[in-house]
Amino acid sequence: MSRPDADDHEVAAAVAQEAGRVLLALRADRPDLDGRDLKDAGDRAAHVHILDLLARLRPEDAVLSEEGADDHRRLDARRVWIVDPLDGTREFSERPRDDWAVHVALWEDGALAAGAVALPARDVVHRMDRPVPLPPRPDEDGPVRLAVSRSRPPDFVVALAALLGAELVPMGSAGVKAMAVLDGTVDAYVHGGGQYEWDSAAPVAVALGHGLAPTRLDGSPLVYNRPDPWLPDLVLARPEVLAEVRSALEETTA
Numbered sequence: 001m002s003r004p005d006a007d008d009h010e011v012a013a014a015v016a017q018e019a020g021r022v023l024l025a026l027r028a029d030r031p032d033l034d035g036r037d038l039k040d041a042g043d044r045a046a047h048v049h050i051l052d053l054l055a056r057l058r059p060e061d062a063v064l065s066e067e068g069a070d071d072h073r074r075l076d077a078r079r080v081w082i083v084d085p086l087d088g089t090r091e092f093s094e095r096p097r098d099d100w101a102v103h104v105a106l107w108e109d110g111a112l113a114a115g116a117v118a119l120p121a122r123d124v125v126h127r128m129d130r131p132v133p134l135p136p137r138p139d140e141d142g143p144v145r146l147a148v149s150r151s152r153p154p155d156f157v158v159a160l161a162a163l164l165g166a167e168l169v170p171m172g173s174a175g176v177k178a179m180a181v182l183d184g185t186v187d188a189y190v191h192g193g194g195q196y197e198w199d200s201a202a203p204v205a206v207a208l209g210h211g212l213a214p215t216r217l218d219g220s221p222l223v224y225n226r227p228d229p230w231l232p233d234l235v236l237a238r239p240e241v242l243a244e245v246r247s248a249l250e251e252t253t254a
């Protein structure tokens with residue numbers, strides 16, 4: 001387990017990984033839980049574990065968690081951990097799906113400073129400080145592959161895919177979709193219509209660490225730790241397809 005003298009990247013990765021272990025154990029040890037009960041138990045168990053770890057490792061810092069009451073002292077804090085204890089809650093409850101994640105990001109003085117996305121069922125932790133080269137596209141002239149929500153694909157992303165001649169690749173969890181860009185499974189993740197800061201903070205931190213340039217749909221920067229954590233859209237694309245995606249977006253949203 002991480003120690004208080006570990007750096008912020010280590011803490012982010014260790015906390016995400018540890019919460020992932022708690023979630024895996026819950027799924028394995030409680031076959032009596034499913035559906036809403038398993039979702040709620042997962043959200044709660046991971047949230048409590050993360051808060052406990054951060055209280056021990058970073059007692060001075062504020063926390064913004066999907067599962068906690070919003071403590072507005074974070075707005076005056078220099079350092080805020082932005083966490084989604086269980087992203088892809090629906091998929092977590094559908095054993096044996098593996099497209100769910102734990103998000104742990106650190107916002108410091110106006111920017112994302114550390115971040116980790118754990119994919120516990122795949123035994124992987126993606127880190128901002130450990131960039132991995134993007135694998136080449138399998139077919140550089142092939143259609144753009146776009147990650148999209150499997151349960152509620154936004155209409156405009158379906159329209160965007162039609163305009164691009166893109167292939168939609170459905171999967172759960174914002175973290176899984178963003179990491180699918182980094183591991184080469186897809187070329188881009190475009191989302192609109194609703195999300196909160198905890199859905200994108202850690203994936204965006206990891207993507208920034210990998211040299212990518214995630215933005216809002218209109219190309220403006222993603223800004224975190226605002227009074228209202230609603231941050232409804234995101235574009236993350238590998239460099240080869242970014243201009244094409246951007247120009248199709250301009251047409252779709254015009």
Ligand SMILES: Nc1ncnc2c1ncn2[C@@H]1O[C@H](COP(=O)(O)O)[C@@H](OP(=O)(O)O)[C@H]1O
Pocket residue numbers: 066084086087088089090148149150151152171172173174192193194195196199
């Ligand atoms: N329109 C919307 N409004 C609010 N949250 C949304 C949303 N679409 C997706 N999300 C959130 O983004 C995460 C990924 O969703 P999806 O897999 O459908 O893309 C989910 O987080 P949680 O699982 O943490 O609730 C989901 O709640």
